[in-house]
Amino acid sequence: MTQLLPSAFTERMRTLLQEEYEAFVASYEQPVFHGLRVNPLKVDRERFLKLSPFSLEPVAWCVNGFRYPEGARPGKHPYHSAGLYYLQEPSAMSAAECLQAQPGETVLDLCAAPGGKSTQLAAALQGRGLLIANEIHPVRARILSENLERCGVPNAVVTNETPERLMDRFPKFFDRILVDAPCSGEGMFRKLPEAIEEWSPEKVTDCHLMQIDILDAAAAMLKPGGTIVYSTCTFAPLENEQSMATFLERHPEFSLIPLPHPEHFAPGHPEWATPASDELAQTARLWPHLLNGEGHYLAKLQKSMDVEPAEAPKKRKEKRGAKSSAPAGRKEAIAAWRSFAAEAIPCANSLLDNDHAFLLFGEQLYYSPAPELDWDGIKVLRVGLHLGTVKKNRLEPSHALALTLTADEVARTASFSADDPSLLRYLKGEALSREDATGWTLVKVDDFSIGWGKQADGQLKNHYPKGLRWL
Helix, strand or coil: CHHHCCHHHHHHHHHHHHHHHHHHHHHHHCCCCEEEEECCCCCCHHHHHHHCCCCCEECCCCCCEEEECCCCCHHHCHHHHCCCEEECCHHHHHHHHHHCCCCCCEEEECCCCCCHHHHHHHHHHCCCCEEEEECCCHHHHHHHHHHHHHCCCCCEEEECCCHHHHHHHCCCCEEEEEEECCCCCHHHCCCCCHHHHHCCHHHHHHHHHHHHHHHHHHHHHEEEEEEEEEEECCCCHHHCHHHHHHHHHHCCCEEEECCCCCCCCEECCHHHCCCCCHHHHHCEEECCCCCCCCCEEEEEEEECCCCCCCCCCCECCCCCCCHHHCCCCHHHHHHHHHHHHHHHCHHHHCCCCCHHHEEEECCEEEECCCCCECCCCCCEEEECEEEEEEECCEEEECHHHHHHCCHHHCCCEEEECCCCHHHHHHHCCCCEECCCCCEEEEEEECCEEEEEEEEECCEEEECCCHHHCCC
């Protein structure tokens, strides 16, 4: 595909790389590397390696990352539907790994769709703390929400906002922020040839300007002492070293932190930026001719502690007639949840014991990881764990709830092996003949939840979402 590369791109890369250029351009004739990342919210690494139907090769810079061979189709396996792994290009696993989120922290993924890095951050949080995953484009925000749901993430809020609006609401609020910035996509030319058609020198400039604005907003939202990881999938110095140099000039309260894996990641190039600060060598480049992955850039920044703390974000107030009060009534909705949980998930019921964390939007009941926050005026797609739909004082559980549960938390399960024809029928939306106790039943593939069924009259009625059903 070398002949498809834009001449302005190849001329610039020849000038920058000099003797390395031939090896770089030859990498475009090599096959794309495919990756998946095991989701420890569902299964640990060692167990998945024993279960995996695919041949896997570890990704050196991501403990749960693996490459799989051409011809394997992990996206068409029930384990994917159960959220055991996320399909992700190997180099793309580096950014969230470098952020090093810790359980209990407050983390922002500012440019989050489609969700690879958000699900990786959620796994690092281990269900504790708060993850806000933001995406400015509505369609992509819905995809982001679906991927967090599939991976069984209980403590994420999905927003569909501009960085500036979030900045106004959350000044100096986050412990860590990931900025996987919109970019010209040069690093994806091999994997996504359509990115070649969308590329232009003007797009590189436009992305650089956008990146600076996004980084400014991220800086305002970070606590003193907090960490930002900035990443792109482009080779353009203007979007990488130059964006960092410009940011550091504007924000002297930040300094760069050396990145791990120097044996795999090449250093940044200070001479490709103005001013040419030696500090930029602490950023990292992932080159496709030097590792088994696509092209990326990484920079890790720490904010000084010598910054005045901000006022706390607005706290939520219950208002009469507010959207969160909802027609069915919040108290009635909580009672419906308690009744359902006592019967269907007795061992999980006690975990959701904070009445203030229940939020009702229309008929939809959620359990919020941050009930104290005020979301009025912010576009929110998912405000934590979606518990279900309240209908006439009864609760119909959500698919999202099913994917957070384990077999020992529920009253009834229906378990199928991954190659059981009955499981395929379930994924297609069919009811199954099954004599069992009446009630909501957690359907599993092997030991892993994949959805709900409702047992009645010798049948397991299918409640797998229509939009997810296999064709």
